Amino acid sequence: MATGSPRTSTTGENPSGQRRRDAAGTRQLLLDAARRRFAAHGYTGTTVRDIADEAGVNVALISRYFASKEGLFEACLAGAVDELSHAVTENVTLDRLPQIMAEQLAGTGLGSRPNQFLLLLRSSGDERADQIRRNTVRSFAERLASAAGWRPDHPDGDRLMLRAQIALATAFGIVLLRSSTGLEPLSSATPHDLVAPLRDVVDGLLRERGTR
Template sequence: MTTSTSGPRRRDAAGTRRLLLDAAQHRFARNGYTATTVRDIADDAGVNVALISRYFTSKEGLFEACLLGAVDELGRTVTEDVTLDQVPHTIAAQLAGPHTGQFPNRLLLLLRSSGDERADRIRLDILQSFSERLAAAAGLRAGDPDREELVLRAQVTLAASFGIALLRASTALEPLSSAGRDDLLGPLQDLVGGLLRRP
């Protein structure tokens, strides 16, 4: 008779990696990069700390992986071919969709400096790229004389969207906290239209 080597202590690689990413995302967002230790993350995930080195090489590598997860999230919010009329719908869907629990943590990661130059460069590049996508949805093209103003307006839109997500996650401010997708859509259409629509 053979005995199974699988059991509650054994996890598949993808599952363990996901546990570590979720735990790290929460810790980095809440405590910041410097105050978070790899042991904190491993303990939160319920795995051996050595697995961080196995799957992510280092704390910096894990932080970078969390940032890339935030990139994917934002990439789904505003794709390169999105139109300006679609932007409020996609932002509202992210703010009030089924996965909103992780969304504020991903946003906080993009707002926190890590102290690691490479990770911070990635973070700033992500925010810049997303701002330019929003500006492109508003009609920004190569050589546009209004480029700086359009990118600034896109960054203000981005900042307002982040603020909405963070307030919804961290306060019981009503009716914002419990507003659904349809409730948010009207104000977001006014916000995006007022900031990004060219005359």
């Protein structure tokens, strides 16, 4: 795997297109490497030396730029939350949801897209990071529930929220199975392969058939 996206700078580049001394660029290299490592091996399964090596950067710079391993993890989480929140907008409709989920779960954008989801499932033991994780997951569940007509004071709202959370669980489970086991055909499924089954799941869970 590559050591990360090439640094995009306008001055001081060496022949390979990378700057030799570029704080922002180095920071980003560390973030990218850390996201991959944390997502793949979890927090405790990743060492700062692993990250530094993958980024092609000295270990001590992690402490310099992120204060600590936990700081780096929080930065990764914040970035992932940011991108995901942008992808799954606040006002989703049930009709568009399966397509969005399929693209996010199996998106081919650098192959780094599913990492975002995985990060949300990786506990670091750090209380503040876990708080971010929890809030993010809850926020996503509420967006799903809203798409199904849920409102904070909805009568029988718990039932709908539970179903939204189960739909979210399906998404997380798919990412996890794809990354953690080589389960086929799921692991190689394209967004196009996933959208029809996901539509059936979403419809089955969230499409109201009366109050049932």
